[in-house]
Amino acid sequence: MSHPAEHVAADASPIEPAIIDAERYFNRELSWLAFNRRVMEEAANTAHPLLERLRFLSISGNNLDEFFMVRVAGLKGQQMQAIEARAPDGMTVTQQLVAVTAEADALMVQQQAQWRSMRRELAEAGIEVIGSDRVDAESEAWLEQHFREQIFPIVTPQALDPSHPFPFIPNKGLSLIFDLVRLSDKEPIRELLMVPATLQRFVRFPGDAARYIAMEHVLRRFAGLLFPGFEMQGVGAFRIIRDSDLEIEEEAEDLVRHFRSAIKRRRRGRVIRLEIETAVPPEVEALVKNELGGNDALITEQASFLGLGDLDMLVDEDRPDLKFTPYSPRFPERIREHGGDCFAAIRAKDIVVHHPYEAFDVVLAFLRQAAADPDVVAIKQTLYRAGKQSAVINALIAAAEAGKSVTAVVEIKARFDEEQNLLWASALERAGVQVVYGFIDWKTHAKVSMVVRREGGSYRTYCHFGTGNYHPITARIYTDLSFFTADPRAGRDAAQLFNYITGYVEPASLELITMSPIGMRQKLCALIDGEIEFAEAGKPATIWAKMNSLVDPAIIEKLYAASEAGVRIELIVRGMCCLRPGVPGMSSNIRVKSVVGRFLEHSRIWAFGKGRVLPNDDARLFISSADWMSRNFDRRVEYMMPIENPTVHDQVLDQVMVANLIDNEQSWELRSDGHYERVVAEPGTKSFNLHRYFMTNPSLSGRGAALQGSDAVPKLRLRR
The missing domain is CATH 3.30.870.10 (Endonuclease Chain A)
Structure with a gap:
């Protein structure tokens, strides 16, 4: 949810349960769709401010995209390989795909109905989303100039004929197909226009009044400037979802190289879902399916907005009256009472920090103090998701540059964060951090940090155990616990956990953790x-x-x-x-x-x-x-x-x-x-x-x- 709602979970392979019984278990995929329905229904919850409700709708759209990119893609892959292992509820892969498609389609119908309702509410609140509506002459003139200067140079129409092969459409790519007639000789021609990812989905009109128009409506509006000398007979939009799961080859000799290659292949994964406007003629739909290799894709037709996740741009409108009252988390007083010294506070007594009500800054302070403290000799850290601008990474780099022994277990199999984690791993290695990637076929999901400090002629280990990721952004909206302790038993266990990941040394005995x-x-x-x-x-x-x-x-x-x-x-x-x-x-x-x-x-x-x-x-x-x-x-x-x-x-x-x-x-x-x-x-x-x-x-x-x-x-x- 991503709530960013958390990324959709996927198992590597089906597991045959000891008991298969529809009366004992709910289907996993349908249960996840039920969760996303609960997220979507928060968009109708009038206890929330209007733009926050819109955020829930956007999140439910993004969640559904990821569900198809991973979970449905996995089921399709099993179906293509004729794997018909039953889920615990007794459903075969094919039965699950039928049920999931029907439920997802029903959910999308509700999402679109919710968007139509919210669009009216937004207009009443002073945030107007214009479609093919007429606008005043001044606004029309500004929009045309904006199109000529900011959009026209970027978009690239492509004729669809035998001499122009159908282009590659990226994952979640939005495209328009124009049916045109050349005025000079009445020759029909079909043009494809992909909306570049560099263009924002909405254009905001200038001025205090919040007025937006979706990019596809701008392109439709000025088709005459895109295709001079042609008459438009029809236009329709479509959007695709591709298989975005990464397969891990156990025989891969170099895991990093393997993932760099796999990330590139993911961008060209097979089409799993095709969303297409109902206005698109059947012959155009057939062409799109055939050219995309998507004859086996799940098709949904919609008469409304494609790609609901893009509505998050509207949420950014500066209307604090339509959003949750900003919340500033507090910093634990216990640490303030020790003059901000995290180690002194933890040494005195274990501490739990409840995010996001209490600041993630305490975790950063713990690592920054470790980096700056001359008595700290070693830091070990697991990294599953750390975000694009991570203060955690910077703290580890500072510690390594200060001459400390720093080990980072970077999980490059963290779904949709693989590329970012590879970049972090490179930055850490350049600073002198010992980077370890863990197991090929297991993910390192434990959130653990340990700091070894020289005290009174011996060493004391301070540990942080988290239920969430070391990610400063999601820590503002995910409820998680951070547990700090200097218990020697926890320190010994944490050391064994790291040795297991880095050196495959299975713990001989653990005193606290399992x-x-x-x-x-x-x-x-x-x-x-x-x-x-x-x-x-x-x-x-x-x-x-x-x-x-x-x-x-x-x-x-x-x-x-x-x-x-x-x-x-x-x-x-x-x-x-x-x-x-x-x-x-x-x-x-x-x-x-x-x-x-x-x-x-x-x-x-x-x-x-x-x-x-x-x-x-x-x-x-x-x-x-x-x-x-x-x-x-x-x-x-x-x-x-x-x-x-x-x-x-x-x-x-x-x-x-x-x-x-x-x-x-x-x-x-x-x-x-x-x-x-x-x-x-x-x-x-x-x-x-x-x-x-x-x-x-x-x-x-x-x-x-x-x-x-x-x-x-x-x-x-x-x-x-």
């Missing part, structure tokens, strides 16, 4: 079994878990067993959920909800009651980089970390988890039939918005002396 692909699924199953034992002994048994996706069949089956043993299970699953809750005799004690709101819920938190009702001080509590998916357990390097410090334990369990569970303004509950129903406050109860709560009530993390004798942090209560 890793995948070494035993994380087994650890979770053991924890669930522990709650089953409490239930069978007649004690309270409870599991709370927050994650982005729940797909793994083995974990789902274990949760079903726990439910029927009497364990009460509360799951907060933002996106895909293949578990079917609330089914008598199978999952009667499981409740699943999804939170979709101003921020993208991204943190992974798991709690086990340990024989007492949650929340309680003795509960076993973990944060993690992993979702409960087969890929996270089997094909990624991940961590799960127990939270033992009482203050941090309270913050994460009694505040973050309880707030997610009691939210009734931006939550959806998953029903046993697969339908998501928006949660509303029950009569006599107050509305509660968890995002607003954390924006207006500083959490417990890093409060230091500010909490002493203060009632500033309201206590949350969970209604039983």
Whole structure:
């Protein structure tokens, strides 16, 4: 969501589950589409400001593009190879493609209806989006001059005839086809005009009034200037989505060289989806399909706007009255109390930072201080996504240039960030950073940083464990946890994790963390079994878990067993959920909800009651980089970390988890039939918005002396 809504997840290959049963599992792809429908429906949520609603619509459009580029492309690839392995819900690849196409088409119809409605609302609010509408003479004159000076020199019409082969159309490329007649001899001619990526999708008219016109309408409007001496008979637009997944060859001798080549091949991936205006004549549609090699592509016809993701340009309009009130995250007081010294604050006590309510700057400060501190001798860092302008990268470069030993594990298989990560890797290597790319067939998804500092004749290791990426931009809109500790056990475990990635040295023993692909699924199953034992002994048994996706069949089956043993299970699953809750005799004690709101819920938190009702001080509590998916357990390097410090334990369990569970303004509950129903406050109860709560009530993390004798942090209560 990208919320930028997070990139669409894809497994490398289908896995045959031990149980195949449509009554036990929801289909993964349809579950993801249901999530994107929830995102899209926020565009109709009048509790949000108008331009923020438009942002949700844009995000849902981008999400759907990525879904086809990766997930549907993967299914098409399996179909072309005649792979008909069944998904856990029992559907074959072909059946999934049929169902996904129908659901995606229905979603796109709703998106277009929402855009038409919002276009009227925008006009009423003073933001006009002009189509073929007439404009006043002054505006028409300005637009023509703008076309002549800023657009005409850039666009390149191409005749479509035997001497002009059909050109390559890039992924997400928007193009127009003009049917013309030459006036001199009445000869028909067909012209293709690709809209260059360098041209913005909308042109804004000058002046205070916000008036926009889409680029395709500008090109239609001035077709006479593009094609003098021709009469236009018809014009239509189309847009394509290409397969953008990268295949990893295990025998690749040079992973970096392989990815540089694969990125170039991705740009020319096969056409997966063709979006075409209903105005395009059937013979033109047939031509486009044939020339693009897209006869097997999924086709959708639309009478409205192609490429809804491009609406984000309108969101940038300077109308603060139509956007969320700006929010400035705070910096943890605990670190301020130590004069800004991150190491002194962490040494005194573990700290958890709750993004985006608390600034990502604390993570940057941690790394910058490490780079500048003469007592720091080594820094090790994993990098999955770091953004285009990353202060994290700059801090690592500064540390290397200061003579410190710096190791960066750069994951070049981070989807859609591969090219950027290769650029960062080159910059780091030039500065003297030891860059490691990890495993060929596994991704390094763990978010870990460790700093080794010389103190009193020995060394102390400071660690940062994050549930989100080291990405300063997404840290403003993703809800994540940053956990800082100087616990020697965590330092030893982190060192072993890095040695595993860089040198394939499997940890002999781990004291705190659990890793995948070494035993994380087994650890979770053991924890669930522990709650089953409490239930069978007649004690309270409870599991709370927050994650982005729940797909793994083995974990789902274990949760079903726990439910029927009497364990009460509360799951907060933002996106895909293949578990079917609330089914008598199978999952009667499981409740699943999804939170979709101003921020993208991204943190992974798991709690086990340990024989007492949650929340309680003795509960076993973990944060993690992993979702409960087969890929996270089997094909990624991940961590799960127990939270033992009482203050941090309270913050994460009694505040973050309880707030997610009691939210009734931006939550959806998953029903046993697969339908998501928006949660509303029950009569006599107050509305509660968890995002607003954390924006207006500083959490417990890093409060230091500010909490002493203060009632500033309201206590949350969970209604039983």
